[in-house]
Amino acid sequence: MYLGYDWQVLSSEQDAFRCMAPPPAPQTMKERILQTADKLFYLQGIRAIGVDTIAAEVGISKRTLYNHFPSKDALIAAYLERRFVAQRPSDKPPAEQILATFDSLERRFAAKDFRGCPFVNAVAELGPADRAVKKIAVAFKESRRLWFRDRLSELGVTDADALATQLVLLVDGSIAQDLVRDDPAMARAAKEAAKVLLRNAGVDVGGNDSAV
Amino acid sequence: MYLGYDWQVLSSEQDAFRCMAPPPAPQTMKERILQTADKLFYLQGIRAIGVDTIAAEVGISKRTLYNHFPSKDALIAAYLERRFVAQRPSDKPPAEQILATFDSLERRFAAKDFRGCPFVNAVAELGPADRAVKKIAVAFKESRRLWFRDRLSELGVTDADALATQLVLLVDGSIAQDLVRDDPAMARAAKEAAKVLLRNAGVDVGGNDSAV
DNA sequence: TTTTGGTTACACAGACCTGTGTACTTAGGC
DNA sequence: GCCTAAGTACACAGGTCTGTGTAACCAAAA
Structure with a gap:
């Protein structure tokens, strides 16, 4: 990411x-x-x-x-x-792209120099007074959310907007958890949760291991 | 929380x-x-x-x-x-307790003096060198995760451990998102996602609005 | 009354911070 | 050769920070 x-x-x-x-x-x-x-x-x-x-x-x-x-x-x-760099376009199917996000996240967590999200950290560190920092952080977070939303729309998900928000929660949650725990498994947990959410929205994410 | x-x-x-x-x-x-x-x-x-x-x-x-x-x-x-204060015990049914967490979160987000998780913020601010801070932050996060796990066990969820981890991802994700966006709706989004995950694990969370 | 423990006021050391001023050097283009 | 642009070395102003040292104060206990 x-x-x-x-x-x-x-x-x-x-x-x-x-x-x-x-x-x-x-x-x-x-x-x-x-x-x-x-x-x-x-x-x-x-x-x-x-x-x-x-x-x-x-x-x-x-x-x-x-x-x-x-x-x-x-x-x-x-x-x-x-x-704040844009995400590269990809030819892979949208569902695959979405799930690949979490694999990429896991790779980052495994690197010893991962220290959380620079935007969240900056806001946490500099406080709410620093409007410039907050503004760019909001823009970044929203851009990531919109990326998910666009992929979900391509998949024909009805409420792509709401689901995109839920997915970024998983992303940021795993980042925060890894920041304090140094545990790349957080990315895998997020990916599993994402699969459930996607499946629930009618997206085929392969291997339907966990039944209702 | x-x-x-x-x-x-x-x-x-x-x-x-x-x-x-x-x-x-x-x-x-x-x-x-x-x-x-x-x-x-x-x-x-x-x-x-x-x-x-x-x-x-x-x-x-x-x-x-x-x-x-x-x-x-x-x-x-x-x-x-x-x-780092322990969570109060409650008489309410476990599923209700779990979902109430997100309502409580939403109330906190709405308060103007909410500024994210003090433990995550401290780790972000003080860096990885400060072992004492990191240690207490890890202990706090794990205590919250175990609280979820215990509630899920009471509900008879099979893999309570994995689901508890996924729930804390939603909690921390909504906290991080609210920190930068100041948007209490993040707590509601987390709650909706939590409902889907719980339902997927066989927990009855009432009002089965979103079908598979 | 005397003692004792907590508090205050205040100065200060030593470090670090951001930002500026100034005079010197060095390299390339004309 | 000369000029300009960029960089260097270095001092310094003015501020903040953590932490200490010291003498005075005040109230309650002995």
């Missing part, structure tokens, strides 16, 4: 390119700063990381950082905007 | 006692500090609030605060431990 901060991961979610040597320094300074800020903000918390730390990690002076971003707030906003 | 920081709310979830006048100062100094710390930590964030702010809000000197808590970390731990 969330693309990684690493450029390699960002360039392609497939593992095929993962080991390709990156061109020495093809990135702009702004992008280099954002990559480092992303890593530190996400893994350690926005409030926990100072601009000095980011500049030092990039290997630049603090002055240079402030030449590219007018303030830390601007850097935070850019960090979140960069995290 | 989470009892409020307010002593009145803490003393009883029912509204009956809400307007009872509190005894002028029956509380110990420690409790007064914890009440204020709870309010500020929860509403504005642990990192956002300094000990000076807490002391000033209580109306005591910072020295007094440090005479009761050796460090801010100790205060944070006490804050979370105080939030």
Whole structure:
């Protein structure tokens, strides 16, 4: 669901390119700063990381950082905007796409550097006063919900809207649970629940193991 | 699910006692500090609030605060431990208890001072390094899951364990969604999804509106 | 009355934070 | 060679933070 901060991961979610040597320094300074800020903000918390730390990690002076971003707030906003990437279109059948979401989630949970949803974390950390952060977080959550809704509509589900909301609850619930428990099984549990909900809405999700 | 920081709310979830006048100062100094710390930590964030702010809000000197808590970390731990209150036993049938959880959640969402789950927020804010915080957060989440599991066992559900996990996903998912969207409808959506999951497990939850 | 325990007021150390100012260097384009 | 743009090094202002040290105060117990 969330693309990684690493450029390699960002360039392609497939593992095929993962080991390709990156061109020495093809990135702009702004992008280099954002990559480092992303890593530190996400893994350690926005409030926990100072601009000095980011500049030092990039290997630049603090002055240079402030030449590219007018303030830390601007850097935070850019960090979140960069995290907000659209989901790639897929040829697979919609039901498969929906369920694949949870598999992808499980893979992310298994990675040692998964630390929950950056948008939820930012809202939790920065408080309700920070309207800019809240706005982008809402937009992100809604975009994910609409993605589910569109897949469900393709499947001819009657109340795609309501079911889409229920599915994002499972997604965010498993993220929150994994954040505190470090247990990728939460993604599998979410997937099983999603299957029940889908089946209940008349969607064929294969292998009807659990009968009523 | 989470009892409020307010002593009145803490003393009883029912509204009956809400307007009872509190005894002028029956509380110990420690409790007064914890009440204020709870309010500020929860509403504005642990990192956002300094000990000076807490002391000033209580109306005591910072020295007094440090005479009761050796460090801010100790205060944070006490804050979370105080939030970790057991669920009251109930006479109502288990299925009703389970669904009532989501109604209670919806009421909390509607309150303007709801700011998500304090345990999840603390983990998100303080990072994975803070083992003490993580430990109590895990314990809390598991206690809630076990509560669901026990109710499901009473209902004779076969795989109570797995279903309990799915239900806490809905709870935490709705909390996370409400945190960013401020939309109590998330609790209703979670309740509807819970009904489907329960029904699928053979539990009678009344009004079988949505057919397979 | 004296003692004792909790409290207050206040200063302060030492660290960290964001953001700015300034003078120097370095590399590329003209 | 010269000019410009970008980056560097570094100091610093002004603020916040946690935590401590100290002397005075006050009320209740002995």
